[in-house]
Amino acid sequence: MYDVIIVGSGAGGSAAAYGLTQAGHKVLLLEAGPRFNPATDYPLTNSDWELSLFPEKKGSQGKYTFAPMQKLEARWQHLRSKNSLNGYLSPGDSRIPSGIGYHHVRGIGGSTLHFTGESHRLHQQSMKMHSLFGVAADWPLTYHNLMPYYNQAEKLIGVAGITNISGRDYNGSSLLPPHPFSDTSRILQRGAEKLGMHWQANNRAALSQAYDGRPACNYCHNCNRGCPRGDKGSADVTFIRQAELTGKLQIKTRLSVLKLENDGNSKISGVLCADSSGQRFSFSAPIVILACGALETPRLLLNSADANSLEGLANESGQVGKNFMETLSWTSTGLSNDSVQTFKGLPADGICWDFNAPDSVPHIIGGCRFSSTTAEADLSGPVNYARRLVKGWGAEFKDTMRQQFGHAITVGAIGESLPNDRSFIALDATAKDEHGLPLARINSYLPETELRRLEFMAKRCNSILHAAGMTEVIESYGSYDFFSSTHVFGTCRMGNDSNTSVTNSYGQSHRWNNLYICDASIFPSSGGGESPSLTIEALALRMANSLKHLVE
Template sequence: MNTPPTARSGTAEPANVLIIGAGPSGAVTARHLAERGFSVVCLEQGDWVNPTEFPGDKPEWELLSMRRWHHDPNVRRRAADYPCEVSGSDIHPVMFSGVGGSSLLFGAQWMRLLPSDFRTRTLDGVGDDWPFTYEELTPYYDRVDAEVGLSGLEGDPAYPPGWTPPMPPHPIGKIGKRAARGMNKLGWHWWPGPNAIASQRHGNLAQCVRIGACETGCPQGAKGSFDLTHWPIALRAGARLITGARVRRIHTDHKGLATGAVYLDRDGNEHFQPAEVVVLAANGVGTPRLLLLSQSDQFPDGLANSSGLVGKRLMLHPNGEVTGIYDEDMDSRLGPAGHSIHSLEFYETDADRGFVRGAKWQVMPTGGPLRALSLHDDAPFEDRWGANVHQLMRTTLGHTFQWGVNAEDLPEETNTVTLDGELTDSDGIPAPKINYRISENTRRLMRFSLNRLHEAHEAAGALKTVETELWSDQPGHLLGTARMGEDPNTSVVDGYGRAHDVSNLFIVDGSVFPTAGAVNPTATIAAIALRTAEHLAKNARAQEVPLS
């Protein structure tokens, strides 16, 4: 049992459900439980962000994106951020603390896992099968698609029939048409990319005006970030959202039930929020960090960690890209970004390639002049200075697009989130330490895809291609560190996100993924959160709770 909060701590009225984290999964859970009449409190260490603060409609937006609005908390260093120790990692996890979480800065590529992703052990002999199937998750996918304002085109042959996005797709633009021409020449799959970006007005969302700066926040308010799509509804339904609240541990009673959480406000004052049920929605780094911080005599290896898997099997979706430079202006400054088109041609396992599983490709715009200039970093300095810069801009800005690769990585227990022994956040709480190395299988997979991406550009008529073999600080897909499964010896939570060791503790974020797939995961995270929220509500009368 944890040491109880001190008498000096502020203690609030108990909630039916306490949610930790106001990102996508926390927002979905809060909305749907509050709408069903539960008293819901959510603790979020960040704040609300007004869309007018985002840099995308400002002349200096690329400069602002390099520090104040950078996606890496180690670079951005906002008051709500916590640092990550990444010296032992090939990729630096990226995230954002605030109402809406990392959806404020995501590209809003809104794709479902494929049916095969739920059965990799059965089909390919790797990873683990999920405790439910694509078909079982489909009705939840359908509902969150409508809630976030998904824009897309039905009929993608890579998916089972029946997926009908609620809004029409965005135009694929000149870059999509040029890329598609190359794919058609090669006979490879492509499809207009589904995006959680409104192609017409939808609820609280404005219509997209194609600013193209989606990954530094949408000034128009057209992107389906969860501060716009879910939190206003949750608050109207009675949910309470406390911002600036940094949770330092979850408390348990003598029976091992969660009783609530201790958090610090911005002034360093300690508070205790009691609850009958605790839901973790702090992402695949923040959730294992908090479970490990909640170690006690009763849970000596961390809360809910009898399996020893809390913080293990971290999956980060390694990303690389090949940018093509073309002989025409294709308006590649314009959005959405998002993806214009995607390809699942090399998604499934083919043993002849020398690796298992696969990747999702996506065409994205390439932004402004600083990004355009960076494509010539290998040129002599004198060619990138003075009058020559203007010539480079004339032949590069707007003349490029990016084929990106989002690679599946397999769950490996050596890829971990632990607590660092020295680094702390601004409140002195131990920071997460990331140990993540890309496997040989994933390196082969990446190399194969990058080689094919050069071919795709060449088939589309590119004059030159420039490769980034690995983005060290992308894409912010934080998965697998508290995996779900039926066996308490080999998983942290069951198929509904309930911790095997703590019957009133649930996890709803990407940490529960048994395997990662290769598509952007937020649609699946949101669908799982909705499924868990409805299961919790349906079974509330039978739910064991701590004595008040």
């Protein structure tokens, strides 16, 4: 009945569904979460909009656990998160998850629903980390193998931005014009340029002009709370919408995949699912694609262990769950004396790529980037000013609120996360989901190299603020004491050698011929701070293009 089953509808699953349905194949898309309605689910028109983040619906958050994380050390004290109102933000002497820790959305569109929408291509050298720098692993494909699919994804989404970015070839691209800078970016540009850094327009999955039946962005500053207009290029309003127009896509929501069944030879023979009531269903198709993300994809494979795959499905190399890479990040916030209103504008509209190449941070392998981050720091409205930035109470406090509201400027950095033996995903020995299956357990460790890169990022963020005229960093927040990841990678690494990788360059399992993976779990390296959604989508389109012939 179906040519392809796709599990998961985030960036990878949606782009794969698009590519396959465009080629005429019948696709069944299984999604554990719900479907969100942008027009009604994102409450940005209410005065109390700031009291909640992206809305939760039943089933829209996955469950997982954390292994105890590393002890904090006095020598890295300057990397602890703090704020001028509350002091140090982590209460103990160990690193801990920040809130739920892995910030994601389950639902049609996956985490693109709450993402900022940065649309980055990987630096070409970031795909050759092992051969050039002796760390991580090389990608089994080149930038130029991926380039046509980058072009295709950007065109479909309506990415707005620029093409003169170092380390990338944009030949054949067709971007919309870049967005004008917000006040945050104007101030940060001033600081960065004083330090000799180059501040550019960031490439963004947000429309700078009406496109493909969607309106232009109106600069409300709240991409992370969900875009009610549909101008943000989340997967639901781009890839999924186009796939549904073909009439070839069937979507089933709130259906959890429990296990992949196999024929004992080389094929996946069935996909076993359950709904929230526990009722079970089984589907089969010639091709099965996993796109559940770097936590749930390895979990599903490990939970699918049987007599034919004792250590987990597709785990002949022992690499399923290994090489876990997280979001290494830092933000610094100051208050500008300029006449500004930083709650207006497009989040992450400006960026500096100067330190993005893997060898560009002095004495440390692995790059990073700097960008305007006031919105991601959730400083878009007065509630967080009052709770986090403005001291005191009473009449004086209200006066200070009036003076300072709109003046917060946050600069952020995201850096390379290199794999290490102590960072991996495993099955939890005791915690189980509602179907009785073990949860994924996150093991995260930041070795010295990562902390030194983080230190560079922190110092540079503070320097940019100071150079831009802010005398005090009033809040800083980073990965040293908090695990707080929006991007996770690497737990089903792709490669040419079946002894050291889970899939080939098309995401195809080395052993199970009809099993494919198209999410960030197949990344051999994380990149130097690039947001991964565009690369996931390009990989999925490339995989779908290859499957066009296989299905036939």
